[in-house]
Amino acid sequence: MCEEKLDKEQYVVNHCEAVDGEQSFRDMIDECQGPVCIGSIEFVPSRVLEELDPIAFRCGMSDYMDSEHVEIDGEWYLQQDVLDIEYEWEELDRKDN
Numbered sequence: 001m002c003e004e005k006l007d008k009e010q011y012v013v014n015h016c017e018a019v020d021g022e023q024s025f026r027d028m029i030d031e032c033q034g035p036v037c038i039g040s041i042e043f044v045p046s047r048v049l050e051e052l053d054p055i056a057f058r059c060g061m062s063d064y065m066d067s068e069h070v071e072i073d074g075e076w077y078l079q080q081d082v083l084d085i086e087y088e089w090e091e092l093d094r095k096d097n
Contacts, residue, residue: 009072011089012082018075024068025061026050 026046033045050057069076 008086008089012077012085013072013075015085015088016077016081018077019069021061021065021069021076024076025057025064028064029060 029046029049030044035042036045036048037043046057049060065071065076068079070079070082071077072082
């Protein structure tokens with residue numbers, strides 16, 4: 001069973017693209033929030049959060065990554081991509097057996 005898991009994980013790593021967790025979180029914040037405006041100056045929301053409250057930024061990023069991504073060997077992958085590749089791996093494994 002352990003050997004199978006390692007094979008599946010390796011297959012996922014070989015077929016999925018790792019994502020940059022911080023950038024993925026920044027992109028999500030910026031897509032969900034409008035610009036932060038002070039007077040006539042606009043700021044990027046993710047930058048405002050990261051600069052003004054780095055602890056909240058890291059906690060939010062951690063929660064976001066845990067809910068939307070899968071960590072394998074220290075790299076993050078989109079959860080849906082991993083599920084798709086795992087299904088593909090299982091189909092190939094079934095055909096081999």
